[in-house]
Amino acid sequence: MVQFADRMKDMKGSDIRDILRFAAVPGMYYFAGGMPAPELFPVQEMKACADLVMDEMGASAMQYSSTEGYPRLREQIAQRLAEKNNIHADKDQILITSGSQQGLDYAGRVFLNEGDVVVMESPSYLGAINAFKTCQPRFVTVPTDEDGMIMEALDQVLATTPNVKMIYVIPDFQNPTGRTWPLERRKQFMEIVNRYEIPVVEDNPYGELRFDGAPLPALKSLDTKELIIYLGTFSKILAPGYRLAWVCAGAEILKKFNIMQQAASLQASTVSQMETAKYLDTYSVDAHIAAIRETYARRCRLMVDTMAATFPEAVRFTRPKGGLFTWAELPAQIDTRVMAKQALEKMVAYVPGAGFFPNGGNNHCLRLNYSNMPDERIVDGITILAEVIKENLAR
Template structure:
């Protein structure tokens, strides 16, 4: 059968995300590739207890169809969570989504026509790149440094592309670099977007996982006129298999969003929403997040110390204050070729080429530390060091 695919279906046959997951599934390979939380930190017993309570008290209700924007109680709990983060909002402005990835997809579907300009940090989240390209966007990368997206570079891009549909940014512990946008830049970038009348999509799945530095308010905190569409997730603070995230936006946007959400899946899984809501009622979420951050702090510090000890002195890396990733730059190498050598030595990472909207910076790659124990981190980094020495030689 010859299928006549739509223009939204990717033309390429390679799949970086699938390759990452495949490498992570091989027990012989120490994979620093996937953005996987530590499974030993999943609150299994607490989730089971929540599930039992939900079925005992709301069994029939949770198995029925539900509201498109989500379980009202859970949305109220999300409002409370956002207020603790410095964002004043209300239930009508909150939608529960099937993982933050669905929110990225629906925002792309709502705003992008083929050929539209979308500005992103460069580098940025590879699955967001894929989504935006699927809808026909022309991606323009905006330069960033250790303090996040550069306001001067954003201003220049907005001047050059006044028809920009939206700006996409990950301000906290960015994927792939692990960098965090400073408070001053957050305010400046929101102001620039508002002045240009360009929506700003804030993707914040990692913000709660901070183990160094000072908590910073989300971009939505600085929003005075509905410029910012804020997206977040329970995947990193509870478990990714729940597929539970949320979106916060102004009312006129939500009126359109609900229609596309309904077309996509009617509503996010009702049972899981009730379970998460019950969990939040009965478990100290802050204490649970502290357990996660304590483990991730240790693993990040261990990986950084191993990189500093075994990698060549010319290698540069980011210094994350939270999240799950370290960005590495090895001058004089091709990261795709380096990966081939690493795989022969049973260690994996994600080459930087997958993350750039614009020109690829050679010799860059992303490492994930959250899903590996101490011995795997030590062994894996030492294997990588040998591979780097081989390629450089």
């Protein structure tokens, strides 16, 4: 019989990937994966960029290139980080990866030995939990409220838990809850981590997708000790299919990520990087993001308003001001994994909440995505889901 490594014991396929296959089922009300609105992808513009890259770069677009990434793209990212996030980094502090998911994988492998502790919000991004699991760490979670991670609880965890090697957080429009940390919490967080001097992965795929209120500073912009490893991605502001993202960190840490990338994949796709850089030089990504925000604002409002109108009162849910997700907590007797099958029979797909808790439990939660479905399908699909919830409550 084939023998597998111990790490495979705890590794399961993600609930999201399982449900992703339902996205292609015709007629499905698909609120599961975090898929951007496909009709907003700049298809014609990227087609023109692909032509320009082939004309101008020729064979070098198809060649191997540097591990750290295409210099022009790293310059453009550095410039955006300064303009949008008040993060002042040189292009040499940026490493291009194949999606932020790869940055998460590297983070785990750079910082975590088997049995080491990784601290994260409860709940947190399922994909990060899965990425870190390959290192067989111990997950210690910090409770959250409407304003994200509770800082007194974080302080308590760090004061009482030995062997904490990394903290993973999503302060902006968190996946799965859609919640955002206010400024005061960000400052408190920095004060705490500066005391303990533990590296922090700040994962920020959604910060630019704010459709309500004023932007808040990234933790990285408040970082005075080079403790923050900032992950950004083109997946939600351009298109996930190019698989392009970046890690921004201090030199000592970034060097380790670079070495990990040399071992894992050599580099991100040369042609993807060149085409994306060409897009950023030729078109206004800000205008594109503005269109995304407008659409998601409308879809989010439609979804939460329909939830408010149709869900039983006992269901609590978030009203996000940006990002892609809302999060619902149902009465404890409902198991959202069991209910997911009933919902799928009625052509509604969501992600059960349990996978977002690394230490299990919380079977009564679910995550809903509002970016992917056209407006009218949001109202119809949520109304059907409300019926499924009511049937379960009546049992």
